[in-house]
Amino acid sequence: MYIKSLEIADYRNYARARVDFCEGLNVLLGGNAQGKTNLLEAVCLSSVGRSPRTPRDKELINWRASRAKVKIEVQKRAGSETVELIIDRTQNKSVLVNGMPISRMGELMGVLSSVFFLPDEIKIVGGGPGERRAFMDIALCQMSRSYFYLLQRYNKTLSQRNRLLKSGGFTADALDVWDAQLVDSGAKIIKTRKGYLERLGGYAAKNHEFLTGGAETLDLTYEGVGGAELSEIAEAFAADLKRGRERDIALGYTHPGPQKDDVCIKIGQTDARSYGSQGQKRTAALAVKLAELDLNAAEKDDMPVLLLDDVLSELDVPRRQKLLQRTAGVQTVLTCTHIDDSFKDLSGYKIFSVSGGRVE
Ligand SMILES: Nc1ncnc2c1ncn2[C@@H]1O[C@H](COP(=O)(O)OP(=O)(O)OP(=O)(O)O)[C@@H](O)[C@H]1O
Ligand SMILES: [Mg+2]
Known part of the structure; x- marks a missing residue:
């Protein structure tokens, strides 16, 4: 287009x-x-x-x-x-x-x-996990409206669960109901993001090779709730919620889930998020953005x-x-x-x- x-x-x-x-x-x-x-x-x-x-x-x-x-x-x-x-x-x-x-x-x-690259897009690599989640979510929302609605549903459930945790007025059964709903939409989000990263990662590595003349390799992996298949992710997420419940209650918000996950970005053996040089971060961010373009070219008509x-x-x-x-x-x-x-x-x-x- x-x-x-x-x-x-x-x-x-x-x-x-x-x-x-x-x-x-x-x-x-x-x-x-x-x-x-x-x-x-x-x-x-x-x-x-x-x-x-x-x-x-x-x-x-x-x-x-x-x-x-x-x-x-x-x-x-x-x-x-x-x-x-x-x-x-x-x-x-x-x-x-x-x-x-x-x-x-x-x-x-x-x-x-659109795929946009603004000067502070370097934050995809050097910024906090929220920047990397936002990157995935914006790209995925543009590719699929159902992902947009899924994310909206998850965020709504999450804020309701958090409100309940803060108010203290809940029973274990009530929390179970919220957890089941969180797991339902959350596992789908995680599954979609993981699939996206896997496909994006191949293009990102190629672009990075192109930009650096093959001097360095780039690798992207999802970090957070485990599992590959939807059912495995749902199980892992449910287990994380169960394990973290005491802490969630004590602190008044939900710890595990798509709202906490991250993307590990490695250049060679180095975690570029913490140890990349300014130039390395910029090149990696650009490679990732160009990969977004390649992925669209491969999967979308326009x-x-x-x-x-x-x-x-x-x-x-x-x-x-x-x-x-x-x-x-x-x-x-x-x-x-x-x-x-x-x-x-x-x-x-x-x-x-x-x-x-x-x-x-
Ligand atoms: N709401 C607004 N109303 C009027 N002017 C605004 C408003 N918001 C920003 N500006 C002005 O718009 C001007 C141009 O901003 P812009 O970021 O587009 O510059 P630029 O051409 O990209 O410059 P640079 O090369 O420094 O990036 C700025 O001087 C800013 O003060
Ligand atoms: Mg400008």
């Missing part, structure tokens, strides 16, 4: 802007603080319904305005679709797909699929769009060139502050100059 156009009004430092993207590489070029990332952010927002930079939607509204609008037109194999978002200071955010308001965020998933914010400045020239080669065949929107030698072998890209909240 590819984005045909993006229109924004009163969004961040923009009053009004329209960008007509090409199917290939689109470069948003401009100095610092001109509005490059803001444009990419608007694309991410249209894709997953929230900004990758802030959980507070109101920050997206231009300081002088009371509501922001974003509209995107996507061309897919099956035809074109539109996504519109309206963020108001006093009302809930509204989302329209093909002109119709949606009632559940899940309906937005997959309309515009390729997602690739959004790269400021990645070039962090890479050396050979890695930069390698990354740009990889964008062939995928609509890519890339921000940078200058065009250098790494672009010299590329053809047919479109440059947008971004300055003071204007795009030309």
